[in-house]
Amino acid sequence: MQTDNSYANTFATDSDAELVLPSHPAQAREPQWLAFNAELAGQLGIPESLHTTAAGLGLYSGTELPDWIQPVALGYAGHQFANFVPRLGDGRALLLTEIIAPDGERFDLQLKGSGTTPFSRGGDGKAPLGPVMREFLVSEAMHALGVPTTRALAAVVTGDWVQRDEAQPGAIITRVAKSHLRIGTAQFVAHKITQGADESLRQAFADYVIARHYPLSKDRKHPYRALLRQIIDQQAHTVALWMSLGFVHGVMNTDNMTLSGETIDYGPCAFMENYDPNAVFSAIDRAGRYAYQNQPGIALWNLARLAEAWLPLLAKSGESQQQLIEAATELVHEFPIRYEAYYDQKMAFKLGLNSVTAETQALTRDWLSLLQDHALDYTQSFRQLADTLETNVEHFEKMQSWAAWQQRWHKLLTLQGDSDAVVSARMRQHNPAVIPRNHWVEAAIKQTVASGDLTIFNELTQVLRTPYDVVPLELSRYAEPAAPEKRVTRTFCGT
Template identity: 35%
Template sequence: MDSLADAPPRLFDLGVGWKHSFAALGPAFFTDLVAAPLPSPYLVGVNPRLAADLRLPTDLLQSEDGVSALTGSLPIAGTRPLASVYSGHQFGVWAGQLGDGRALLLGEVESATGPQELQFKGTGRTPYSRMGDGRAVLRSSIREFLGSEAMHGLRIPTTRALSVTGSDAPVRREEIETAAVVVRVAPSFIRFGHFEHFASREQYGELRTLADYVIDRFYPECRATERFGGNAYAAFLEQVSERTAALLARWQAVGFCHGVMNTDNMSILGLTIDYGPFQFLDAFDPNHICNHSDESGRYAYNRQPNVAYWNLFCLGQALLPLIGDEQLTLAALESYKTIFPSELEACMRGKLGLPDAHEDDRVLVERVLQLLAKDRVDYTIFWRRLSHAVATGDPEPVRDQFLDREGFDAWWRDHSARLPAERGATALGMLRTNPKFVLRNHLGELAIRRAKVKDFGGVADLLKVVHAPFDEHPALEDLAGFPPDWASHIEISCSS
């Protein structure tokens, strides 16, 4: 009889087929690893909508073995866990080699929207942990779980989150916290920093392999382009620049602050990635810094568009050995400067209910943003109330938010003059553009406090509203109110 030591390890079968296209790039790109188990894992939240897209049965994920598998404590059949290596600029300074310090890519599965990679975050040390413990804490894991789904609900390109699980295992940060694991989902987790890594080491063969993989998989049109004399790598850089420009326009329009826009936190697919110290604006302050660790204000809300271009410039430098021409590389970045403002203007016209472009629209937008900043008006509530005011013709609920009533009245008259005669349809479009719910810091904080005592109702309520942020949700009306005074004192840092 075989001994127990000879018995095969117990595996959890999700009932899906796994592929490993990233692993096929070769060992220069990653390290194979096994997740470090966590004791007594428990389910904090699962995303049934995403599970359905991935063709994963929610009841299986919520089972005892499912929770262990989602925590990395029970191996999943067909997966090949690995940590990828990359480098990057952090806060504008070259940081050298970084990599997945606490993340493990499991592989990819088919979904309703094409192949999707699944990745653990928080499953222990990797060769790229840089003296870290490789763990994530409950606090930040809940924020990422809800934050990524909030962005998806707002129709902003983003990584997704399938689940968050917890354990009472202690993790030391500024204080002792408890461990958690998020299962993240995206077509790819490749970042600008992956390209910077191989370029900085003059590993040009690996750089070309990586670029060819991304182009062939995600940007195949670059192979057939006549742009840049048929240079596929320049066309690729241009496409990434344009996706990033469109992403930044949507961030700015909804009042989203990323907080840590390092090059290793920039997705090569133009997705919002790495939810660390992020925030949706409460009072409108263009200079708002959401990251308590950002002492210089590099990643302030109004600086995000320029930082994105700076990061793209770094990507361009990394791709220069493949493009082969400095001027061509600069030309490939140029469209960012036109795409971003045009996309932002289109977003703002939608928020204002303006059906077509007009030469005075930019002035109309700038005027209202100046009024919002002057009186620190709540950004989300202003736009939602404006939508209702267009429907009713009564601006008083909007006007009440301003100290400068005369300034608002003048702006309201000019805005009203630009609206089409059919206000009902216009208002309906605005209500589908201006969300009632965003994931405010204080809402996340309240859900986290409840989760720390094993009450996950706050997480469930927030997941419900962020999945449908333009709906009314009358039973959860309190989640759409003004933030309490203490909300402005919440400090979110890079520690997670």
């Protein structure tokens, strides 16, 4: 297995910058396996000696680290609910190393929940079992759904207790990402420069991002503008996929948006059941800042903060400050254009249509209005819409305006000339049969916390690996919406 520490080696020498600070995990009292992702381990080229072995348990619990591990905590800042916090950082996470996969791609290997770091700010640096299980299930489901995301390699229980509202079992997740660099990292660099760090740190960090994630930007006439544009495009694509799946991140602070475009930090996240543009699940988002329908606008706001952090790098020779600000603003406002293009195409596919027109956009809007007006399940309704090509779906037939909408839909399908079989197949490729529904995630957590039983967790893990396939009959309950009395409407981040 080939490993590296390129980020630490680049920035650890500047201790005043605090981008990288050495730290070590706490000793877990009695670590035990919860889950291991052998498929991901194989893709990363991790040897079997570090799978479900004693050596693997020592690594993923942080209790026995090999000599080639150099654990560090990463510094970053962030706007949390629009309030700037200049020093956040990995308060309960440690970057162990960077793995070079057999295909040459580089990934961070990180422990989360492994104890205090220099950025813990008085916290215990640990993670309860519930949030670890949630992140394992949802991040792997997002990957299977085709969304850029951090992934879960391993999860262990520590044998320790973590005190939150009540004592809970402690756990650690091993997270894999293309990197853990965030918009908040760029903000941290910019803030450090205002506090006396050398201006060269801004360019050094941006150059590292280019080398790590966007090498094509390096040879452009204005490489940092090209870099910002590529990040904007990646974020537009990711958020469009969230929206098409009914996913609510829950805490879109600037420190929770990666520069790679991967979804990160599955704390108070959830998937909508009934379609509701105002859906909020985070227990701390009392004003609805990060509601489902607000996510594209928040992404735009966050990207504006990134442009501010990198503003000196975006300047052209002879350009005035006002011209620079206008140019940066224009760059950032490419986001809604790119987002809408990605979203409209994805929604057209979900309706079985192969191109985007004004008619398909109107059809999508009116379909969502029907779902909202009749309080229908978002995920199931798209899947059942494909069924209407072959049979009647009773609750659609009862919907006011269904017949008129269906007629418009069939007209567009006829114009594109595809058979019902082709349309139905396309729809099933873009509309999952199963998502990690909140009530089942919570049921898995409660079962494991109460008795150590992993039945629901393991069955959910299994069915979520192939979310677009027909769900086996014996697991079909995981595709069903929650009964009203079982709905989980509030989730927590676990800090």
